[in-house]
Amino acid sequence: MSLKGFIGPNREDEERYIANGWWRNVTFCDVLDEAAGEYPDKEALVDKELRLTYTQLCQTIDRLAENLVDLGIEKDDCVLLQLPNWAEFLFSFYALQKIGAPAVLTLPRHGFREIDHFSRITRAKAWILPEKYHNTDYIPVIDQVLKSNPTLKHIIIVRGKENNSYVSFEKLLNGTTLNRLHQIPVKRPEPSDVAFIMPTGGTTGLPKAVPRTHNSAICDAWYRTEARDQGKDDICLLSVPLEHNLGLAAMNGTILTGGKLVFLDSTKPEDFCDTVRKEKVTCAPLVPTLLSRLVNFSNLDKYDLRSLRALYVGGAKTPPDVIRAVHNRMGNIYITAFGMSEGTGCTTRLDDDQNIILNSVGKPCCPYDDYRIVDDEGKDLPINTEGELVVKGPSIFFGYLNNPEENEKAFTRNGYFITGDRASIDEKGYFRITGRSKDIIIRGGENISPTDIEEMIRNHPKVEDVAVIGIPDEEFGERVCAYIKTEGSIAISLSDITEFLKDKGASVLQLPERVELIDEIPLTNIGKPDKKLLKEEYLGRRER
Structure with a gap:
């Protein structure tokens, strides 16, 4: 596997996992082909009015895979995949598996900072995303990301209008006839290759990138x-x-x-x-x-x-x-x-x-x-x-x-x-x-790094110090709360902070939903913000 920065298993573990049958030593494209071979006429997918059998699903994915190769995407090229729960996610994911291009999975709610980060560390060559989704217009984000990521050559827009600047996903999906499929050479991946790269929240900085091989991810599933x-x-x-x-x-x-x-x-x-x-x-x-x-x-x-x-x-x-x-x-x-x-x-x-x-x-x-x-x-x-x-x-x-x-x-x-x-x-x-044992906020199933939010808020001209904690919430489990000490104890509002963070490219997940002004951030005996004490203080006030 030539993906730069990837750490694979040691040889002894790999041989043991395969010998014992814990790893099936197949790829996701093998898995899909096996399902289509065993259940060709069985319904595989439903998305509103769209219904596909396993045979039709495979044909759709094969067409997309060939067109991605024709576009210039090759084995080991990373591709950002930022789609909601649409059938196009499945088509894209498995088409990338067919050609051995790792899918870099990014949430629809991820903003410029996260996308720029993942594009840089994976040296992504393409990006598959909607033009708009709910209240988010992705075009300004695309323009920002392209300026700082010269390796990003292809922007593929799903369910969007025709635009000369971007590639139409629908054209890629429907533009190849099956008679032409095998004219373009496709290098299928190996089971030990990286199938996809998944984001995970951390205690410091931006999300970490978790590469999963076909072997380990298929075993997991x-x-x-x-x-x-x-x-x-x-x-x-x-x-x-x-x-x-x-x-x-x-x-x-x-x-x-x-x-x-x-x-x-x-x-x-x-x-x-x-x-x-x-x-x-x-x-x-x-x-x-x-x-x-x-x-x-x-x-x-x-x-x-x-x-x-x-x-x-x-x-x-x-x-x-x-x-x-x-x-x-x-x-x-x-x-x-x-x-x-x-x-x-x-x-x-x-x-x-x-x-x-x-x-x-x-x-x-x-x-x-x-x-x-x-x-x-x-x-x-x-x-x-x-x-x-x-x-x-x-x-x-x-x-x-x-x-x-x-x-x-x-x-x-x-x-x-x-x-x-x-x-x-x-x-x-x-x-x-x-x-x-790690400082993480979990809001609605999403892991959020308090440290990353703190680093951005500290750049606000009115802020002297800050500590971000998760506060209990019946609906989401936790919500983001920022305890802030301001310069000279001047007032600062929640909207001041959220607008500042939006201007810095923060995603929706990173926006605090509550701000508490405090004279001094309490510290532990090793000089770190005492977040346990802040949580106890918040809960104590709420119960009174």
């Missing part, structure tokens, strides 16, 4: 679907972001098992329920925020949701009251889906008792991943003792892209990934997440 008994007869509804592992693993796992995918570009509970009713959906990944909206939906009982047998809920901790409400209003369909972009995954099972579902994240999806609870010196801790959760195995990534400093901190000396979660394990092998 396969064991997740197996642990949840997902099969060829399942119909999976995708309404969560596909740029995160919760949605992407569900999408790929459904292709792996020959099931059907239904795309939903909406977070409204009525749209979710109507789609389940119409398409007889059997399973769906969700984040707690969307689940809470669903179970509190006043018209929930008016929809026939009897086909729905499982909801995989992850991205953040689900409040116990919401889990109980699911059980009472929708039946025994709740499954905890704990995981990270880096590949770690635990899940509860439908036959687990409610105490396990309420108080644990279940057991590892991949039985061959080695999960350990260790102390500060890396020594294994006894059963039911809280410590650091570390993991190593065939479904886990091997290191962040072009980030040697972070990789030095992310792994133990014997190669275990340090998750940043505090956890314990009980006598039966169930894991319980007890806290975080």
